[in-house]
Amino acid sequence: MAAVTTWLITGASRGLGLELVRQLSSTPNNVVIAACRNPASASELQALNPVENAELYTVQLDVLSETSIRASVAEVEKVLKGRGLDYLYNNAGVCPRDEVFSFDYSEFLALLQTNVAAPALLGQVYAPLLEKGTKKTIVNVSSTLGSIGTDLGETTATYSVSKTALNMLTYKQAKARPDFIVISVCPGWVKTDMGGAQAALEPSQSIEAQLKVVLGLKQEHSGKYYSASQNGKELPW
Numbered sequence: 001m002a003a004v005t006t007w008l009i010t011g012a013s014r015g016l017g018l019e020l021v022r023q024l025s026s027t028p029n030n031v032v033i034a035a036c037r038n039p040a041s042a043s044e045l046q047a048l049n050p051v052e053n054a055e056l057y058t059v060q061l062d063v064l065s066e067t068s069i070r071a072s073v074a075e076v077e078k079v080l081k082g083r084g085l086d087y088l089y090n091n092a093g094v095c096p097r098d099e100v101f102s103f104d105y106s107e108f109l110a111l112l113q114t115n116v117a118a119p120a121l122l123g124q125v126y127a128p129l130l131e132k133g134t135k136k137t138i139v140n141v142s143s144t145l146g147s148i149g150t151d152l153g154e155t156t157a158t159y160s161v162s163k164t165a166l167n168m169l170t171y172k173q174a175k176a177r178p179d180f181i182v183i184s185v186c187p188g189w190v191k192t193d194m195g196g197a198q199a200a201l202e203p204s205q206s207i208e209a210q211l212k213v214v215l216g217l218k219q220e221h222s223g224k225y226y227s228a229s230q231n232g233k234e235l236p237w
């Protein structure tokens, strides 16, 4: 029997997370665990059918809730049936449009929880399952808007702050766990609810490009920041 590759993807209800689940579950030998906060209302996700020899499961996970994050581990373990987790894909995110001297404080705190603290806690609680996996990989979905060295100067102030912090999380996780591969990846500007209709890429193009980066990862890539839309180019922090 062929070896399977196991994936846990957050924010799988729509946008890039949904497309990632669609592509992975179309490939044999993938076991895909699609996590979303409201599985019952995620109709596009529920409509997906995995190809033969692939498996697709849905797990409830609201990344704004510590209880939900911790409770998800037992659900995922049930699905994995003793197998390890190969890829933890921290994709869920939010992006309020604001400016640095005029933002909503409560919204900023929730943003930091969703975009930074949740991926950090997910890394912590899923580390034992990643240890049991073969690939031992964490993908933190970031953005070039979090790259100080790129400085796109857009009006997404608190979002940019959150993605810069997420990049530091990647760096710290990689340093702390040399046996893991941890990267930040920017999906490019993509036509989703977040990216808007004017964006440059279709979700399918971004996910193909992200998977090219992710499936080619080797230990020496850990702790780095890549642009999927620029052919896997390494980005400046």
Ligand SMILES: NC(=O)c1ccc[n+]([C@@H]2O[C@H](COP(=O)([O-])OP(=O)(O)OC[C@H]3O[C@@H](n4cnc5c(N)ncnc54)[C@H](OP(=O)(O)O)[C@@H]3O)[C@@H](O)[C@H]2O)c1
Pocket: 010, 011, 012, 013, 014, 015, 016, 017, 036, 037, 038, 061, 062, 063, 064, 065, 090, 091, 092, 093, 094, 095, 114, 141, 142, 143, 144, 186, 187, 188, 189, 190, 191, 192, 193, 194, 195, 196, 199
């Ligand atoms: N689109 C772009 O151009 C672009 C560019 C750079 C980076 N990114 C990054 O790519 C990732 C995916 O973005 P997207 O474009 O697919 O955004 P999207 O279309 O707005 O989808 C966001 C996803 O995150 C989920 N999410 C938000 N808060 C959550 C929570 N508390 N618990 C669980 N899930 C939650 C949403 O679930 P619900 O349906 O439950 O709300 C949804 O599935 C994000 O990290 C984003 O920052 C996107």
